[in-house]
Amino acid sequence: GESVGLHLPTLSVQEGDNSIINCAYSNSASDYFIWYKQESGKGPQFIIDIRSNMDKRQGQRVTVLLNKTVKHLSLQIAATQPGDSAVYFCAENDNQGGKLIFGQGTELSVKP
Amino acid sequence: GAVVSQHPSWVICKSGTSVKIECRSLDFQATTMFWYRQFPKQSLMLMATSNEGSKATYEQGVEKDKFLINHASLTLSTLTVTSAHPEDSSFYICSARAGIPDMNTEAFFGQGTRLTVV
Numbered sequence: 001g002e003s004v005g006l007h008l009p010t011l012s013v014q015e016g017d018n019s020i021i022n023c024a025y026s027n028s029a030s031d032y033f034i035w036y037k038q039e040s041g042k043g044p045q046f047i048i049d050i051r052s053n054m055d056k057r058q059g060q061r062v063t064v065l066l067n068k069t070v071k072h073l074s075l076q077i078a079a080t081q082p083g084d085s086a087v088y089f090c091a092e093n094d095n096q097g098g099k100l101i102f103g104q105g106t107e108l109s110v111k112p
Numbered sequence: 113g114a115v116v117s118q119h120p121s122w123v124i125c126k127s128g129t130s131v132k133i134e135c136r137s138l139d140f141q142a143t144t145m146f147w148y149r150q151f152p153k154q155s156l157m158l159m160a161t162s163n164e165g166s167k168a169t170y171e172q173g174v175e176k177d178k179f180l181i182n183h184a185s186l187t188l189s190t191l192t193v194t195s196a197h198p199e200d201s202s203f204y205i206c207s208a209r210a211g212i213p214d215m216n217t218e219a220f221f222g223q224g225t226r227l228t229v230v
Binding site for chain 1: 116118144146148154155156157158161203205207209218219220221222223224226
């Protein structure tokens with residue numbers, strides 16, 4: 001079946017540095033992607049999304065890049081803060097029924 | 113943003129009993145809701161798609177008689193774990209999308225339910 005995967009399971013960064021979290025997807029027909037942040041014991045929280053007709057989208061301190069040629073997605077967090085420590089998931093929209101398929105997840109740890 | 117409320121946030125039950133988890137969309141109507149299961153340090157695994165007024169669609173490998181889903185209204189879906197066993201202990205999360213399911217719209221998630229079966 002289709003799957004969404006991540007290259008790095010853990011990432012440790014210094015406070016103030018930029019973070020980059022990567023994601024590879026396998027369904028070339030996917031046209032919508034979302035990044036979620038999940039803190040321990042809580043449900044996923046929307047961060048930013050991007051449609052396949054775009055290759056970059058910026059939010060507040062976050063940027064998502066989409067490379068459809070290599071089926072790669074990344075989340076960039078600028079000036080990473082301790083409050084950014086969490087697990088980050090990319091999710092791929094399944095056009096059949098609107099299901100979101102989640103990737104492996106990357107645990108981001110921010111050192112003060 | 114839209115709010116999805118899940119209840120209870122945690123529950124402990126005895127082996128062999130059934131547990132019901134509720135998922136409500138508080139400020140929008142959700143024709144489709146989704147139920148996920150998550151083990152520690154792992155990703156969210158989609159269990160089933162809950163459709164208002166019709167039967168749920170289960171993912172491969174998920175026992176529909178074990179995990180009963182009811183979507184009786186546009187704002188409420190329930191997941192009942194029947195005859196629970198310790199291996200059913202997990203974090204269960206629901207989500208809902210406000211638009212047409214096939215539209216590219218954000219999915220909102222509940223806060224999750226921690227189920228522990230003893």
